[in-house]
Amino acid sequence: MTADDTRTAILDAAETLLAEVGYAGMSLRAVTQRAKANLASVNYHFGSKAALARAALERRARPVDAERLRQLDLVEQAHRGGKRPPVRAVVRSFVAPVIELSSEFGTSTCSMFCRLIAEQPPFLDEVLTEKFATIGRRFAEALRRAQPLLTIADAYWQLHFMVGALTHTMQHVGMWQRVAGPDFSPASTDEIVDRLCAFCAGGVKAHEPRSPSRRKTRSKATSR
Amino acid sequence: MTADDTRTAILDAAETLLAEVGYAGMSLRAVTQRAKANLASVNYHFGSKAALARAALERRARPVDAERLRQLDLVEQAHRGGKRPPVRAVVRSFVAPVIELSSEFGTSTCSMFCRLIAEQPPFLDEVLTEKFATIGRRFAEALRRAQPLLTIADAYWQLHFMVGALTHTMQHVGMWQRVAGPDFSPASTDEIVDRLCAFCAGGVKAHEPRSPSRRKTRSKATSR
DNA sequence: CATCCTGTCGAACGTTCGTTTGAAACATAC
DNA sequence: GTATGTTTCAAACGAACGTTCGACAGGATG
Numbered sequence: 001m002t003a004d005d006t007r008t009a010i011l012d013a014a015e016t017l018l019a020e021v022g023y024a025g026m027s028l029r030a031v032t033q034r035a036k037a038n039l040a041s042v043n044y045h046f047g048s049k050a051a052l053a054r055a056a057l058e059r060r061a062r063p064v065d066a067e068r069l070r071q072l073d074l075v076e077q078a079h080r081g082g083k084r085p086p087v088r089a090v091v092r093s094f095v096a097p098v099i100e101l102s103s104e105f106g107t108s109t110c111s112m113f114c115r116l117i118a119e120q121p122p123f124l125d126e127v128l129t130e131k132f133a134t135i136g137r138r139f140a141e142a143l144r145r146a147q148p149l150l151t152i153a154d155a156y157w158q159l160h161f162m163v164g165a166l167t168h169t170m171q172h173v174g175m176w177q178r179v180a181g182p183d184f185s186p187a188s189t190d191e192i193v194d195r196l197c198a199f200c201a202g203g204v205k206a207h208e209p210r211s212p213s214r215r216k217t218r219s220k221a222t223s224r
Numbered sequence: 225m226t227a228d229d230t231r232t233a234i235l236d237a238a239e240t241l242l243a244e245v246g247y248a249g250m251s252l253r254a255v256t257q258r259a260k261a262n263l264a265s266v267n268y269h270f271g272s273k274a275a276l277a278r279a280a281l282e283r284r285a286r287p288v289d290a291e292r293l294r295q296l297d298l299v300e301q302a303h304r305g306g307k308r309p310p311v312r313a314v315v316r317s318f319v320a321p322v323i324e325l326s327s328e329f330g331t332s333t334c335s336m337f338c339r340l341i342a343e344q345p346p347f348l349d350e351v352l353t354e355k356f357a358t359i360g361r362r363f364a365e366a367l368r369r370a371q372p373l374l375t376i377a378d379a380y381w382q383l384h385f386m387v388g389a390l391t392h393t394m395q396h397v398g399m400w401q402r403v404a405g406p407d408f409s410p411a412s413t414d415e416i417v418d419r420l421c422a423f424c425a426g427g428v429k430a431h432e433p434r435s436p437s438r439r440k441t442r443s444k445a446t447s448r
Numbered sequence: 449c450a451t452c453c454t455g456t457c458g459a460a461c462g463t464t465c466g467t468t469t470g471a472a473a474c475a476t477a478c
Numbered sequence: 479g480t481a482t483g484t485t486t487c488a489a490a491c492g493a494a495c496g497t498t499c500g501a502c503a504g505g506a507t508g
Contacts, residue, residue: 006485022343024248028466038487043467045485118342118395119246128399152407161423164392165385171342172384175352183376199385199427206426230455252496262457267497269455 007045009035014056019111023053023121050123057116057127060102060109065135067097072142087146088201094139094159095166095200096193102170103189114171117163149209158207162200169196231269233259238280243335247277247345274347281340281351284326284333289359291321296366311370312425318363318383319390319424320417326394327413338395341387373433382431386424393420 013034017026028049032039046052071093079085102110116124140155150158169192187195237258241250252273256263270276295317303309326334340348364379374382393416411419 022246022248024246027464029464038485039466040468040488041486049466115342118339118392120396120399129402132399156408157419158423160393160396161389161420164390165388165427168342168388168391169384172344175344175356178353183380195381196385198430198432199382202430203389203423203427206422206429208422251494253494262455263496264458264498265456273496 006035006037006041010037010042010045010052011056011059014052015060015106015112016108018053018056019108019115022115022119023123024119026053028052050121053116053121054123054127057112057124060105060112061131064097064101064113065131067101068093068135069138071097072138076142076145084148085142085146087143087204088197090139090142090146091162091201091204092193092197093142094162095197098166099170099189099193099196110170114167117167118171143204147204147207150204150207151209154207154209158204161203165200166196230259230261230265234261234266234269234276235280235283238276239284239330239336240332242277242280243332243339246339246343247347248343250277252276274345277340277345278347278351281336281348284329284336285355288321288325288337289355291325292317292359293362295321296363300366300369308372309366309370311367311428312421314363314366314370315386315425315428316417316421317366318386319421322390323394323413323417323420334394338391341391342395367428371428371431374428374431375433378431378433382428385427389424390420 010031013031014026016034017030026049028042029039031052032042042049042052046055072090075085075089075093098113099110102113117128120128136156136159140152140159143155143158144150144152173187173192234255237255238250240258241254250273252266253263255276256266266273266276270279296314299309299313299317322334322337326337341352344352360380360383364376364383367379367382368374368376397411397416
């Protein structure tokens, strides 16, 4: 009984701290203090700091990715038989679950995702590799179905840009509000999702096929 | 003589390590070892670890931001008198200098930018606040001139998304290559700039004005 | 020559880190 | 009751951290 309580209390504390200070900045003493647990209990329940962080991440990432795939399946089923699914809907299946499910779990869930992706501590390598091999491949294919002009490489680049916009946005909304002041009003979850999806869908649709032979002339003044 | 040599050797080492392991992960012992300098020399020349990181960042950020403003000035001068500057050109002034100048300085310059922005160690607060107050405001205005439909808040959101796509892209190109395999071919600096500018400009242009009264209904599962 | 300033260097300071240990506390089964 | 397995706890381990200190070398200035 108390064993599971301790486990989840530690996971909750780790999630908050990962969001606020990242993996390198999170000390097990801070975790156990916040969880009102003993220092040794982390290594008892999880084995190591890396294993704890990994568990805290996967606890949240699993349902988010499941929801992504579920929404994508629905989108594709609704546009079966030659009809191309709209880019915007595919993008939304990728973006929305992160923000919406995270805001259900708590304010720090999304920040934890974004911080870990940005920091990429060593223990995350295989987790991310596997995740992108499944989720990434699946959405790259869906993007190509929605926008047949895309090559495989194109689709991966678009996903890459989307992940960047998504993670950075969710991690640093606070800073922009501080910097831009009242011009940058606080936003609801729905508004952020809408803005982000519109931006990413527009970016994907803006793609113009590259001809590898034609080398673009770059206007001087910019130049490289 | 040797004094300046030591200083720049330390800055170079710090830049590399900030790019690879971030601020929290960078130890002064690792810095001095890589710079072939004495451990105490960091505090002698810079005063503290935070001051060193700040110096390493500003050494590179200053010319990048200057180039951004220079290119933006050129774009706006070329479209004076009622003519709206193209969104793509404004976006490019913001994006290209980071990638192009960084690749001149060395492979780690851009990664350092991106890691620090993602990590946001405490010492960076005032640096970023000041930078976004000048560069951010300037480009937000330029975006609104290029795309008059944008409100101030809209423009800041677009910039926010652009920064995310930019930083994430430049920091994690390597991972995507590893994950996606040969599908995700290595890219030249020019190609990355082109792809990124196309995506961001498309995202900005895709903006549709929001009517604050009309609350959008969200269709469960897919999109709205 | 002596003096001063600038840098370098090895060594140590006090903290904090992740991890381990061994004993106590607890619940469950016989 | 005793025995068994699980969980908590205080304490300590060695290692690594940022920082500080005093001694020492080198060249410029008097």
